[in-house]
């Protein structure tokens with residue numbers, strides 16, 4: 001009589017032991033899924049941006065605006081996005097004159113959003129003489145994000161794709177002799193429309209010439225946020241950029257205590273961020289080459305001549321006269337002269353002269 005009981009006990013033990021892994025697995029899956037759904041948002045809008053730490057000076061207004069209009073929805077968790085049927089902004093176009101910090105902003109957006117990946121590609125790099133290669137390159141740019149979305153769904157990390165000089169590949173269709181441009185635009189549009197099913201891509205286009213772009217790119221759902229980054233930094237912005245660009249020098253005790261960044265910010269009116277960056281680089285080179293500053297009298301003379309517009313005019317006349325006597329071929333460029341002077345001042349200042 002003990003045999004059937006033993007057999008029953010063995011049967012129960014085998015059945016339970018075979019069910020246990022399945023049950024444990026199911027519980028674990030449900031738990032991890034729940035944990036993923038509760039995942040904290042990738043980006044917290046309430047934390048103020050530390051612009052100096054970001055390395056962007058004088059563009060507080062633009063960055064705040066981008067944050068408010070384009071990045072706010074990314075602060076939500078995947079669950080909230082799903083429940084509220086939110087559609088993230090998928091495209092931002094940054095346009096404006098060269099050297100104003102557009103590329104810098106685009107790169108930092110990826111960092112701000114803690115993006116899983118940030119790819120930056122120059123428009124002309126996409127172009128290829130062989131048929132279909134340019135379109136293939138565009139598809140490849142989107143491939144990783146699509147794959148991530150397939151595998152992780154709403155929990156996929158954000159992929160930021162930056163097209164610098166986008167005007168090189170997205171000119172108005174039908175206006176060019178070769179059709180390569182048109183098929184590239186078609187491909188990019190198809191990919192951007194495909195993002196509708198994907199919530200994990202943010203495309204940023206950068207251009208100096210927005211008027212050349214195909215208008216289909218600018219409609220809602222594509223590059224729907226268009227931000228003009230045009231203003232040359234004001235004095236406070238320039239000071240911020242000087243501070244950012246000399247922070248490393250300061251940290252490594254390479255910046256003399258006598259350097260007056262406020263004074264430099266005052267003297268660099270009309271300078272873009274790139275202009276200021278260029279000045280510091282030039283000063284660094286000169287210091288590295290051990291170039292000695294000019295004699296004091298010569299320096300004083302320079303200081304008298306430049307800066308105020310009235311003295312600029314005077315120096316312009318003076319220089320013109322000198323040019324006429326020296327050589328008729330030589331052309332005088334007052335802007336260049338002011339730049340030269342400011343560059344020299346920066347150099348002197350950085351050297352602690």
Ligand SMILES: Nc1ncnc2c1ncn2[C@@H]1O[C@H](COP(=O)(O)OP(=O)(O)OP(=O)(O)O)[C@@H](O)[C@H]1O
Nearest residue numbers: 055056057098099100101102103104241273274277
């Ligand atoms: N606002 C800024 N703050 C700090 N650095 C800046 C700023 N603007 C420009 N720079 C410096 O100038 C360099 C060039 O800037 P950036 O490439 O962002 O300009 P851009 O507007 O994209 O120019 P382009 O249209 O010619 O590509 C940057 O690498 C950076 O070092």
